[in-house]
Amino acid sequence: MNKQELINVPRILFPIGTEILIKGKIVGLKVLADRFVENIVKLDYGEQIIAPNDAIYVKDEPQPVKVPQFVAEIIEYYKGKNATLYDALREKNFNKQYNEWLMNEQDAYNKVARAWLDGYEVEEEKRYLVKIKAVDQYLVRVKDEDFLGFLQSRLRSNFTRKELEEAGFGWVFDCEGIEIKEV
Incomplete structure (x- = not known):
């Protein structure tokens, strides 16, 4: 063995019978007489091998994770x-809603990690109708008149949690006299 061959010898030996995956690309097909197709695979280091279909596994591309808007904002803030x-x-003071989500959402830490590494899509935020129970009045926004308040009418507006909090109506989620209906 010359010096170059020694460098290329694998330093890890696998026991016989170990299942392995070898990285390469399909570069052609070979059709046998019985119509069975085998793949011609060029390995990353250049050698070509023939592999039957049942020996080929396609690498899944990571799919973006769906996260709420406030999680996306945290990720962008820290990446920035x-x-x-x-x-x-480990953020504890930045966003109360984010901290609650981390504590209560199933697999929240994994979702943030996958979103950070693989990308994300923002979930459509939940929207709510807000009603004062005692007087049957709904929270209404009339943008043309710059009005936001409770009215006893057929007008109804729906809001995201963030919109309500930014408008100073975050308290409606904790008030017994208010009915919140998800729409």
Whole structure:
């Protein structure tokens, strides 16, 4: 063995019978007499091998994770500061809603990590109708007149949690006299 061959010898030996995956690209097909098709695979280091279909596994591309808007904002904030995923996951003071979501959402930490690494899509936010129970009045927004308040009429407006909080109506989620209906 010359020096070059020694360098290329794998340093890890696998026991016989170990299942492995080999990285390469399909570069052609070979059709046998019985119409069975085998794949011609060019391995990353250049050698070509023939592999039957049942020996080929296609690598799944990572799918973007769906996260709420406030999670997307946290991710973008930390990425913009050249911070780490660890910083985004241990955040405790930045956003109360985010912290509650991390504590209550199933697999929240994994979702943030996957969104950070693989990309994300913003979930459509839940929208709510807000009604004062005692007087049957709904919270209404009339943009043309710059009005936001409770009215006893057929007008109904729906809001995201964030819109309500930004307008100073975040308290409606904690008030017994208010009926919140998800729409």
